[in-house]
Amino acid sequence: MSFPISFRPLAAGLGLALALGSCQSNSKPEAADGGGDLMEVGSANALSAGTWRGVLSAQGQEIPFLFDVAQDGGKPTVTLRNGEERLKLDEISTAGDSTTIRLGVFDAALVVRADGEGQLRGAWVKYDGKEPYRMPFRATKGEEPLFPVMADRKIVSFDGTWKVTFKGDDGETYPAVGVFKQEGQNITGTFLTTTGDYRYLAGQVDGNVMKLSTFDGSHGFLFTGKNPNETDTKATAISGDFYSGKKGHETWTAVPDPNAKLPDANSLTGMKPGQKKLDFKFPSIYEGGAISPSDPKYKGKVVVIQILGSWCPNCMDETNFLAPWYEKNKSRGVEIIGLGYERTPDQTLAAKKLLKMKERMNVGYDLAVAGIADKDAAAKSLPQLQSVLAFPTTIFLDKKGEVRKIHTGFSGPGTGKYYQEEIADFNKTVDMLLKE
Structure with a gap:
């Protein structure tokens, strides 16, 4: 998902470096106690x-x-x-x-x-x-509702799964799935796109209007939506606006659809004709080192390549899964290589950003400085790929070093059952490759 860089699923950007959907980039604890200490x-x-x-x-x-x-x-x-x-x-x-x-x-x-x-x-x-x-x-x-609401007002329910279409100010559209859970006037949920999700959203419903927001340090989002009829008990349609930071704006419409789904994330990109292996050598985040899938460390092992950026919230969701997963599974003959694409061309500064991420998130697998945070530049740095559509993108190599699957985006824990499906698919793929 995302922001002076724009992040927009399979489309030109939002004009602002926020992470949207997943984190696409193209240069174009417990609650605190009350008290007054x-x-x-x-x-x-x-x-x-x-x-x-x-x-x-x-x-x-x-x-x-x-x-x-x-x-x-x-x-x-x-x-x-x-x-x-x-x-x-x-x-x-x-x-x-x-x-x-x-x-x-x-x-x-x-x-x-x-x-x-x-x-x-x-x-x-x-x-x-x-x-x-x-x-x-x-x-x-002083704790307040995120959004002011009128008391004793009839509330329309937006609870459920929705088939969504976002439309940018440039007229381009992209599909999404909205999943909302509503209890009285309080509502939570998220939007899934072909490249990831908008993470944890929360807000309130006031009559026939819903408002959701989030702020995680890297992006600030506001979603508003309205059902056409205030007297409905259950919403029959939604039309609204999406604001991302200082400049990003899109409109969106939705209809209820319990079976709404997106295109298969494993089919959105692939290798160029005739290509089977990735051939790269990028500098490690540690001075003087370099990382390549042909290094002896990876020979005969299943290798997962994570295309990421330390600026990308969806990448952090994936890293929060991968870091402990790696510690539990590395003895099975599997390795992970994180390829960091940062918002600076300064390799030393980029390495520092990735090192901070590694230390704060207890990342035990290898990280390399691969380039700048731009999906076209990322594709050029990995010329065997057809394209890089989003950060994160996850690539699975078998024991012979051949690319067997490319997964675009990541559905994080804010998506509920979709996150569980994401993890199940990841484990199924690795288990299959390890058995070969």
Whole structure:
């Protein structure tokens, strides 16, 4: 999914480096306890323990999210909340009256100041472009609904599975599947696309209007949708808007369809005619090293190639699965190579970003610096492939080093049963190759 780089499934971009669907790129913990213990921020008590409602402002819209502030070993922590997801942030520094909250593995931060009691003001800043990307941010202490709703109002149900079509401002369309779970006025869910998913979304329903949002440090999304008839008990159709960060905008429509599905992710790309093996040699994230599938370490083993970027939330979802999976399965004769495509041409800086990801996520498999975060450039760096449509893309090599399957995108844990199907398909493929 994604943002000055655009990320849009099989189409030109959203004009902004956010990760959308999966993370396509083309250069074109528990909730904190309540309470009022203050954390010193320079000369200001900016962060106090409890739940806060943050708001990003862009395109005349508000993208809200909740976060918890707590103390961990005497140090402040911030935990982002997106539906069931909890993202703990522990790199927090101060300078004067300014507090910088680093956003996990992403090269981004919330930079804030106290703006009166129980108020913060500042910006979401991304540092991975040519110039810092800034979006206004404010927050209010005290748990609130993500979106204001009218009490005692008849609520339309959007619960269920939907066949969705997104349409960009350029007129191009792409398919998706919407899956929503609604309890009263509260709603959670996500959208699956041919290249991944929009991760954990949460929000509220007000009459016949639904609103969902998410913020994970790398992207901020807002989805609005409306059923045509406010008197319906169950929604019969949805039309709405999708806002991604500062500039990205698309419209979307949906109809209920419990059997809605996408094209097979294993059939979207392949090898060029006559090609059976990948031939590459990229520098390791460790100075002086290099990684190639022809290295002795991989001979006679099943090898999984992960095309990723440390800036890509869907890639992080896949890495959260692959890292512990590798530790449990490497003794079976399987290896993983992560090929990192970063938002900088500086190889040393790219290696540092990937090393930070490796350390924070306990990645035990090999990582290489493969190029810049651009799907066309990625395809050129792996000339045996027909194309690279999305980050992540996963390539399976058999014991002879031949490519047996290419899987586009990744359906993460926010997709529920689709995530379980993704994992089952991964394990089935590896098991089959190991038995050969």
